[in-house]
Structures are given as structure tokens and as C-alpha cells.
């Protein structure tokens with residue numbers, strides 16, 4: 480893959496190393512290479528640049544370098560950072576990649592163009608209520624907890640078919656695809672393969688999978704949306720919320 484977490488920043492000086500604009504170019508090249516290896520058209524993969532904890536100046540630089548789609552894992556942080564940027568750059572959009580509380584669905588529907596973390600009936604109900612108030616909902620991905628990790632959000636793999644059927648038939652929600660975050664301590668390939676299998680048998684065409692360490696592999700397994708933070712922006716400075724977000728119990 481050639482892209483390691485942390486890129487080429489020297490040890491002990493994480494603020495050094497390539498600029499976000501240069502890193503972006505490197506990630507774009509790695510995505511194109513992975514598409515070529517997988518025999519997929521270049522452009523069949525959407526890069527979601529994960530900007531959680533990233534300062535505005537670096538986001539600005541990446542927008543100027545041509546990136547238009549960003550990911551945040553917390554509504555609160557996105558609310559503080561994005562409205563001025565969205566007002567300045569009309570073509571830019573933000574996706575929610577972290578857990579969502581039902582009481583933040585209204586705000587999330589106004590701020591994000593995609594939600595990657597739909598995982599329970601209470602959220603479906605809140606989205607249905609919200610749909611009555613606006614023209615359209617964000618694009619929806621159902622998160623699957625492929626590793627069945629108790630602290631992680633997402634429906635269990637064995638419950639995915641039933642949940643997807645409920646989303647469509649009971650709630651009338653248009654589901655675009657599936658999302659997963661493989662366990663950090665396991666090889667990701669079986670998780671990517673499992674997610675692709677659930678998508679295929681449910682007729683879903685989008686797969687949100689792959690992060691800095693494994694997005695090339697995810698593309699080989701069919702990822703259409705890769706969520707890449709560190710490889711674009713460099714190491715995160717503060718202690719961020721863990722990739723899997725806050726604990727499971729939300730409602």
C-alpha cells in the first residue's frame with residue numbers, strides 16, 4: 480500500500496512532514512492505483528477526507544487542493560466547524576461517519592449530505608419524522624458491526640438483512656449502502672468481504688469501508704467510499720474520540 484499511518488512525518492515531530500495538500504495528492508494516487516489493481520474505473524471511489532480534530536487552516540488547504548467531501552464523527556464538532564466553510568465553498572459537503580443520537584437527527588439532516596451510521600429503529604423513526612419537514616434526507620448507509628464488538632455501533636451481521644428490510648418496507652427509507660469499521664486488532668479483509676456480501680444479497684451498491692491503513696485493500700473488496708483521515712491530514716494532535724465513537728448506548 481505504501482501509505483503508513485503518520486506518513487513520512489518524523490518521529491517526535493508530528494507537525495512536520497508533507498503538507499495536507501501534498502498528502503491529498505498521494506492518497507488520490509493510491510486510490511487510482513488500487514482501482515487499477517482491482518480492474519475498476521478510476522473515479523469509482525469517493526474519498527471522504529476525515530477532518531475530525533483537524534484545524535480549519537488545514538481543511539481550507541485541502542479544499543483549495545481540490546477535495547470537496549469531508550467526514551466528521553461528531554455532530555457537535557461539525558456544527559462548530561463547518562457552517563462558515565460550507566457558506567464559503569458552495570460545492571463542499573460533509574458526511575457524518577460517527578454515531579448519531581435521535582435528538583440530533585434534525586440538525587444532522589441539515590448539516591450532512593450523508594449519514595454512514597444508521598443502525599437502529601429509533602433513528603429510522605426520527606429520520607421518517609424529519610423527512611416530513613424537508614425535501615430530502617441525507618444519503619443513508621447502514622453501519623454493520625462486522626466484528627460483533629460490544630462497544631461498537633452498528634447492527635450485527637446476522638441482523639442486517641432484517642434491519643435493511645425494515646428500513647425499506649416499514650420506514651420507506653432509501654438505503655444507499657453499508658458501512659463498517661473492522662476491529663483494530665484483526666485483519667480487515669474478512670470484514671470487507673462480509674460487508675460486500677451483505678450488500679450484494681440486499682441489492683445495495685455503495686460500500687463505505689477502508690481508512691488510512693487499509694483503504695487500498697478495501698477498494699479491492701469493492702469499497703465505493705473510503706474514509707481517510709490521518710493519511711490526508713497527518714497525525715491528529717489532540718486525543719480524538721476513538722474511531723468507533725462513544726459507547727453503544729445512545730437512546
Ligand SMILES: *Cc1c(COP(=O)(O)O)cnc(C)c1O
Pocket residue numbers: 529531552576577660690691692706707708709710721722723724
Ligand atoms: C477517524 C475515523 C476514520 C479515519 O481514520 P484514519 O485512520 O485517520 O484514516 C474513518 N472512519 C471513522 C468512522 C472514523 O471515526
